[in-house]
Amino acid sequence: xxxxxxxxxxxxxxxxxxxxxxxxxxxxxxxxxxxxxxxxxxxxxxxxxxxxxxxxxxxxxxxxxxxxxxxxxxxxxxxxxxxxxxxxxxxxxxxxxxxxxxxxxxxxxxxxxxxxxxxxxxxxxxxxxxxxxxxxxxxxxxxxxxxxxxxxxxxxxxxxxxxxxxxxxxxxxxxxxxxxxxxxxxxxxxxxxxxxxxxxxxxxxxxxxxxxxxxxxxxxxxxxxxxxxxxxxxxxxxxxxxxxxxxxxxxxxxxxxxxxxxxxxxxxxxxxxxxxxxxxxxxxxxxxxxxxxxxxxxxxxxx
Amino acid sequence: xxxxxxxxxxxxxxxxxxxxxxxxxxxxxxxxxxxxxxxxxxxxxxxxxxxxxxxxxxxxxxxxxxxxxxxxxxxxxxxxxxxxxxxxxxxxxxxxxxxxxxxxxxxxxxxxxxxxxxxxxxxxxxxxxxxxxxxxxxxxxxxxxxxxxxxxxxxxxxxxxxxxxxxxxxxxxxxxxxxxxxxxxxxxxxxxxxxxxxxxxxxxxxxxxxxxxxxxxxxxxxxxxxxxxxxxxxxxxxxxxxxxxxxxxxxxxxxxxxxxxxxxxxxxxxxxxxxxxxxxxxxxxxxxxxxxxxxxxxxxxxx
Numbered sequence: 092x093x094x095x096x097x098x099x100x101x102x103x104x105x106x107x108x109x110x111x112x113x114x115x116x117x118x119x120x121x122x123x124x125x126x127x128x129x130x131x132x133x134x135x136x137x138x139x140x141x142x143x144x145x146x147x148x149x150x151x152x153x154x155x156x157x158x159x160x161x162x163x164x165x166x167x168x169x170x171x172x173x174x175x176x177x178x179x180x181x182x183x184x185x186x187x188x189x190x191x192x193x194x195x196x197x198x199x200x201x202x203x204x205x206x207x208x209x210x211x212x213x214x215x216x217x218x219x220x221x222x223x224x225x226x227x228x229x230x231x232x233x234x235x236x237x238x239x240x241x242x243x244x245x246x247x248x249x250x251x252x253x254x255x256x257x258x259x260x261x262x263x264x265x266x267x268x269x270x271x272x273x274x275x276x277x278x279x280x281x282x283x284x285x286x287x288x289x290x291x292x293x294x295x296x297x298x299x300x301x302x303x304x305x306x307x308x309x310x311x312x313x314x315x316x317x318x319x320x321x322x323x324x325x326x327x328x329x330x331x332x333x334x335x336x337x338x339x340x341x342x343x344x345x346x347x348x349x350x351x352x353x354x355x356x357x358x359x360x361x362x363x364x365x366x367x368x369x370x371x372x373x374x375x376x377x378x379x380x381x382x383x384x385x386x387x388x389x390x391x392x393x394x
Numbered sequence: 395x396x397x398x399x400x401x402x403x404x405x406x407x408x409x410x411x412x413x414x415x416x417x418x419x420x421x422x423x424x425x426x427x428x429x430x431x432x433x434x435x436x437x438x439x440x441x442x443x444x445x446x447x448x449x450x451x452x453x454x455x456x457x458x459x460x461x462x463x464x465x466x467x468x469x470x471x472x473x474x475x476x477x478x479x480x481x482x483x484x485x486x487x488x489x490x491x492x493x494x495x496x497x498x499x500x501x502x503x504x505x506x507x508x509x510x511x512x513x514x515x516x517x518x519x520x521x522x523x524x525x526x527x528x529x530x531x532x533x534x535x536x537x538x539x540x541x542x543x544x545x546x547x548x549x550x551x552x553x554x555x556x557x558x559x560x561x562x563x564x565x566x567x568x569x570x571x572x573x574x575x576x577x578x579x580x581x582x583x584x585x586x587x588x589x590x591x592x593x594x595x596x597x598x599x600x601x602x603x604x605x606x607x608x609x610x611x612x613x614x615x616x617x618x619x620x621x622x623x624x625x626x627x628x629x630x631x632x633x634x635x636x637x638x639x640x641x642x643x644x645x646x647x648x649x650x651x652x653x654x655x656x657x658x659x660x661x662x663x664x665x666x667x668x669x670x671x672x673x674x675x676x677x678x679x680x681x682x683x684x685x686x687x688x689x690x691x692x693x694x695x696x697x
Binding site for chain 2 (some may be wrong): 103104105106107129130132133136137153154155156158159160162163166167170187188190191192193194195196
């Protein structure tokens with residue numbers, strides 16, 4: 092079961108009723124964030140989720156509206172009592188960015204592990220969050236991320252018996268990577284059926300709607316995607332600034348056949364995105380216009 | 395006439411209803427800021443004041459809760475159309491701090507002039523804001539500031555005639571530093587009476603209540619002072635962290651004989667500072683418990 096909340100829905104600058112775009116995920120009491128612009132920590136407080144168990148912060152890119160809240164978040168995490176390391180993941184230049192920002196918070200009570208996005212391997216995991224990335228098309232290096240929560244197959248008693256797995260380790264093999272009994276190592280594949288469908292959440296901002304995003308977001312349970320402008324007439328401006336308009340985002344969601352979709356990263360000039368709801372739903376009915384702290388609980392399918 | 399607003403009243407971290415302590419002043423359509431923590435730009439928008447004419451930003455010190463909003467403010471000032479330079483004033487290390495933060499906003503459409511506080515001379519002026527500073531006692535280098543708006547003396551016709559100042563430059567000498575007529579230079583002191591009482595606003599956070607602050611804040615029209623804890627029992631903690639409790643701040647205001655005083659920079663744990671209003675007024679009746687966007691218009695006295 093994965094809880095997901097969009098902490099803000101703004102692009103460029105925070106507004107009185109709209110924080111900057113940032114995604115927060117909660118799984119088994121652990122949190123991860125993607126992006127943290129100015130004010131992100133305030134939205135977390137308003138949502139009522141915690142700070143101490145934020146294990147990972149991913150950055151799509153280093154424009155200030157996605158990064159400037161980092162120092163405040165780190166200090167507040169420190170004040171919440173955390174002493175375990177935090178992993179930061181972001182495009183090339185991560186250490187330089189973090190070192191620059193840390194001039195105003197040189198001392199933190201925990202370590203920062205830094206990983207550049209291009210160096211993370213397929214199926215990279217932090218706790219139970221599996222994190223994958225895709226390089227997208229913005230004015231500077233920028234990545235989309237998806238978070239996958241895998242779900243093991245059902246326990247298969249016949250398979251366990253066929254493989255001569257002793258009953259004593261049946262329970263252990265449903266929770267751990269391996270189990271030992273009388274000097275023999277047993278693995279989960281000896282007692283479990285086919286891996287079942289897990290949960291997939293995809294997040295993309297800021298980018299043009301490149302075709303690789305369709306495959307990357309394919310069949311996501313939730314696809315959070317930027318839409319900086321609502322109006323079709325702003326397509327040219329979106330192309331120039333390497334963003335996308337609402338309908339381009341919706342088309343991506345439709346082609347990727349996602350179950351649920353939230354738009355975000357609205358231009359500050361777009362004061363009432365909800366006025367365009369019907370228009371964008373005409374492209375893809377599952378699109379919702381994200382708003383600050385919209386959230387959902389995604390559960391495994393019954394199977 | 396000087397407008398003054400306290401943009402936020404929080405210390406350490408911004409809260410849903412409390413931005414971080416920052417002072418904004420407006421004089422003849424020009425603005426200055428002292429401190430700009432995370433979220434300061436949102437509070438400016440809520441107040442409805444402008445960005446384009448922010449000419450100066452002063453920093454008391456470089457703890458993140460006084461600085462982390464700088465990048466966002468600079469970008470928003472740029473988006474508002476400003477192309478004229480902005481002056482930044484702060485303790486030693488200003489350039490290093492600004493260069494670090496600017497890794498996430500390398501391009502701005504205006505220049506930054508940087509001045510270290512210890513190098514600004516007495517009666518230093520930016521536009522009509524006269525800025526003075528006092529080194530205070532915090533855990534790192536920290537300054538209090540006062541802003542003075544001077545008011546020239548009344549025009550003295552007898553003095554003008556006595557000094558043989560031609561009528562043609564009487565008007566000019568009431569607005570400018572000098573005037574020329576028939577090759578002779580005339581100065582305002584030749585036509586004006588004694589300088590009249592101007593306006594003085596003093597801002598101090600974060601510090602212990604050192605005795606030099608009494609003289610520095612002397613007879614201010616408004617004294618904005620930190621009070622991180624309300625309760626007398628927290629004095630020891632305030633001493634340890636180099637802050638002050640409400641009553642210490644109030645005592646400073648009383649000794650400095652200020653006309654009006656606002657407390658600010660409350661600990662996040664102090665959720666209802668207003669409960670201590672009567673208590674602190676028993677020390678100095680002119681103390682008010684600041685709240686976000688409390689503001690006042692200070693006019694010259696009638697004389």
